[in-house]
Amino acid sequence: MAFAAFSTTAGAPEDIQRRRSPVALLLLLPGILYLVLFFLTPLVSLVLTSLQTPAEFGDIGQFNYAFKWENYVQVVSDYWPHILRSFGFALAATVLALVFSYPLAYFIGVKARRWPLMQSLMLVLVIAPFFISFLLRTLAWKQIFSDESFIVTSLKAISLLAPDAHLTGTPGAVIFGLTYNFIPFMTLPLYTTLERLDVRYLEAGSDLYANPFQVFRKVTIPLSMPGIVAGTLLTFIPAAGDYVNASRDFLGGADSQMIGNVIEANFLVLLNYPAAAALSIILMSVILVIVTIYIKRAGTEELL
């Protein structure tokens, strides 16, 4: 679904005759104006809010406009573990989802070509998680891994898990939840590029005495790079900002809170809007820097 955003941009034919006409302005205006009002100016509000200072005689939640850059220093010194954890968890979930999804996408996109019906059925199963609430899926895992569950009691019975250990509420559980929830976002773009992969290139590789591993590394991986880039971005960006998996009522615990949880708590519970806004700006800036570097590297070193 969302993968189309990244994978079809290059596909459209550019040979269509484009006209200049005032109609274009009429067509663009409502949507563009809407995005300026409800996407762009909110980002400006966020920057302004992040620099606010508490009102002198005000209640909790009352702030005045200022240029209090110390807010940024303050939130980084208060919440650096959460910031680092968010990017660490997102990176781990992205790598795990890639390792999980690649063989699956390869099977559906390349090996299952001979059976179109099975191919489309398998694709339906990949997107099936989208049809059921993201929160209920995560809660289901919480209950499957809860302390009274069959899995935990049997792991404890064979001493693979200490008697006082838990599976939920740990960093591992949060990474697991993030990985599970974003697997379809990884698998779909991988599938779209692998589905177009010309197997004759792979045969050419083996004809030139490459062993299967070399063919995979030197031919398959480079040819599927657009899918890898799209899938990792579609997993990494939402995973870094997620706060459902890490929430204490879901899979998280005290030592696995992410930046999203801190933003939510500051904005909706503590009414410390400047701190929430400053953290949001930091999150967005770091993601934009990482994404730009990543696209550049993947574009120049791997795609050529």
Next chain:
Amino acid sequence: MKISLGKWLLPLYSALALIFLMVPIVYTFIFSFNDSLKSNITWRGFTFDKWLNVCQVQNGAVCEAFGNSLVIGAVATVAATVMGTMIAIAIVRYKFRYRSATSLLLFLPMATPEVVLGAGLAAQFLAVGVPKNMLTIILAHTMFCISFVVVTVKARVASLDPALEEAGQDLYGSPSQVFMRITFPLLLPGILAAALLSFALSFDDFIITNFNSGAVSTFPKYIYISAARGIPAEANVVASAVFILALVIVVTAQVSTAARAKRLAKLS
């Protein structure tokens, strides 16, 4: 060994991977039949009660949240689909200035974490003094759906042959007749796909909603808030019913496209 690796290991892995993806869905479905009390954690026996009396728990809180989600999804989908389709037509068909700035403005909402979109809008509503209610949720959902509509419809506009519309003009069709009789019907599959995607995104959105909903409940928000004290089995009923409906729609669409492709192959 090498042959068996390619022949058996990959299909076996794929089957197991797909089963793994289904685990929480099957779990949610099974627990919609649980004869549970307040919370729905341990299995207490099989019953159809929850399916038959979905709206009776907590004075209908589950159904009210579900109804709100339907209304919000429908309004946001219509608004985003109209504006997004117009932009998609403009981008493919017309020349205009600031094209790359426009593309960037359309791309950025998809590359921004939801928590930032949600907090940004909430900060703006707070600064302007707009109270949070159903309208602010709809405004927020429309915003993040527009870009996805543009991307989906753009592909369809690009594959549309302008000669068909020119033929309409040559036959003295007015611009509005050409649009209603030729352009719109040909774009319809793309527009419908975009509308379905928007509705799905809006219906399942929690993070942005949570920042801009105030006291209004939506289905995902209801689940999030109830998670602390236990989710009633009725929520599983609603989610399972939506799942089955969506699955039926998708499988029907798949089968009918496959059937149409077969018919076309026979004709040629």
